[in-house]
Amino acid sequence: MTAPWTYIKDLPSREGSDVTVRGWLYNMRSSGKIHFLQLRDGTGTVQGVMVKKEVSEDDFSAAKSLWLEASVEVTGTVRKDERAPSGVELSVASVSVIQNPADEYPIGKKDHGIDFLLDHRHLWLRSSRQQAIMRIRERVIWSAREFLHNDGYLLVDSPIISGAAGEGVSGLFEIDYFDSKAYLAQTGQLYAEAAAAAFGKVYCFGPTFRAEKSKTRRHLTEFWMLEPEVAFFDHKANMDLQERLVCHIVSSVLEHCGSELAALERDVSKLENIKAPFYHLQYGEAIKMLKELGSDTPYGEDLGNDDETILTQQFDRPVFIECYPKSVKAFYMKEHPENPDLVLCDDLLAPEGYGEIIGGSQREDSYDRLVARIREQGLPEEPYDWYLDLRRYGTFVHSGFGMGIERVVAWIAGLQHIREAIPWPRTIYRLKP
Missing domain, CATH: 2.40.50.140 (Nucleic acid-binding proteins)
Incomplete structure (x- = not known):
């Protein structure tokens, strides 16, 4: 009509x-x-x-x-x-x-502090800047799903309530689930792995939750993640998929969101430079570069936000940091065939100081090694019995990754803080509106 x-x-x-x-x-x-x-x-x-x-x-x-x-x-x-x-x-x-409102609109022409604007987020969304950001966000999501759909990926929704940790117990939101304990999902990856064994090329997309009490400009307690999982993809093929996906997203935003980028005064020349191939650094090379640039992060520790900022300021395109030490990564990552202290994983860092937008890995396909890793990390085995079945019945080489939508939006839109990249930000201090 x-x-x-x-x-x-x-x-x-x-x-x-x-x-x-x-x-x-x-x-x-x-x-x-x-x-x-x-x-x-x-x-x-x-x-x-x-x-x-x-x-x-x-x-x-x-x-x-x-x-x-x-x-x-x-x-x-x-x-x-x-x-x-x-x-x-x-x-x-x-x-x-x-x-006609009975009184003056709360968000007027004068400047307001960020806390005031977040308290009035339900009204702040009406502003031209926030509308531009939300339209870019919609384009990022649409283009990512379009890319995967056209490449033969099946959307398989994963549960938000889970009985097992995906990324370590320290970041879990625990909830009462009738007569047992459950958790808000940190990732849909484990379920996507099961779906990949059925359909080959799949992805899940939805909200995920992390309980870390982080106050950085890159963290939210609730955020949206796109997670492809691919049968018979190794570590190298996994990075190639990430590169092609990111290039497609940036190209699509440039094509369809020119007025929104202009409203945000985004320097589009930086985005126009986002083309394959991306840069690659092994973890050890990244640590060496960081030391030369003044960082004191020792070999064997995960890279922090400051480290990522320093590294990405050295490159004009995204950079893959590959093969971290096993000790700082999740239990499901595949052991490096040439160095058992490392795993076949990558973090994809966006340039201009924005840092990690994707984390991915080849998954451990050996039943015995996976059980050993679960035990090494002190995780209970019973909640993972169904996940271990994937290695009992037709195990296969497979890889996947998680792309944080808000981090991608913050980078492409040139935002200073990730909280503007989501309609209703959730942080350790904010639950309203």
């Missing part, structure tokens, strides 16, 4: 026509005899020009009394205006007020 009004995005095709627009008053200025109404409806914005002598006195007076974010229905004629971003404006004939 066609809506009985016109969406703002469609106004350029209606030049010269009389239309009705429904939306909200984003801004307004007046010169006494003319009101300039900035209207938005979620699909775009348009300026409505309301001339006093061309409308009823009641309508002109009603428009003058509107607060920002009043909901309105505006009727008028679409006129060409080359100065306008959309190329058109609306010559207003009448305004019908759906609801």
